[in-house]
Amino acid sequence: MEKWTAEGVAGRFEEAARTLRRLPRVKARGYFNAWPPIIRTVQELLDAEPMPHRLGPPGAAAISRMEEALGWMFLLDSEEERRLVWLRAERVRWRKICERIGCGRTRAWQMWGAALLKIATRLNESCGGRK
Template sequence: MSKRLSGPLSPNEIEDRFEEAARTLRRLPDDKPQGYFNVWPAIVRTTWEIMAMERQPMKVWATPQSIDRMEECFAWLFWLEPEEARVVWLRAEGMRWKPICRRLGVSRATAWRWWATALIKISHRLHADDKPRMSKPRKQAS
C-alpha cells in the first residue's frame, strides 16, 4: 500500500485507501456500554502461572491518523452515485464480486464498471482540487 502525502491519488491508491478505511472501521471500539468492571487491584501472577495461561488475542486499535484518512474516504463517497458508493465500500470490505452482484441485482460487468467509474471519478475530483486556481491579475495603481 502506498502512503503518499501530497498530490493526486491514482485509482489504485484510492482503492488501497478505501481498504485501509474498512480495516480502520473494524478496529474502532464497539459503540455499546462498557459493562461491569471492578476496582480490585490486579492479580500478581508467577512466571509459571503466566506460562500456563492461554494466550489472549491482542486487539490492535486504530491510530488517529488512520481515523483521519478513513473520514476523508467517507467524504469521497458523497461524490458518488449511491450504487457506485455501495460497490466501492463492499469491495473495500473484501466482499467478492459474486455476492455483490447478487446483493445489487446486476451483472458482474455492471458492478465492475460502477466500481471502476467511481474510483476514476474520485481520482479526477482529487486531481481537480489539487490544481492551483488561476487568479485574475491585479490592476496596478497608477
C-alpha cells in the same frame, strides 16, 4: 506532487474499512450485570474455543485518513456507486456484490472502476492532486 489514481483511492478505502473494524465497539451505557463472575475449572478453560485475536485500536493518523476517505463517498452521484465502492473496500466477494446490486460481475467491475476514477478525478480537480 502526486496525482490520485483509481488504485490509490481503492487502497485508501480498504485502509478505511480496516481502520473502522479496529475501532472499539460501541456499548450501551447504563446496563450492568449483577451476577457474580463464573469460576471455570481448568478443563473447562482448556476445552473452550479460543478468543479471536484483535489488533489494538488504530492511531490518530489512521482515523484521520479514514474520515477523509469516508468524506469522498459524497463525491459519488448515486447511492449504488457508494454501496459498491464500500462493499469492495470491505473485500466482499464479487458474487455477493452482484446479488446485492442486481447485475453481472463484469458490469459491477466496470461500475466500481468508473466510481473510483470519478473520485480520483474529482480529488485531483479540487486539491491539485496532492496526496
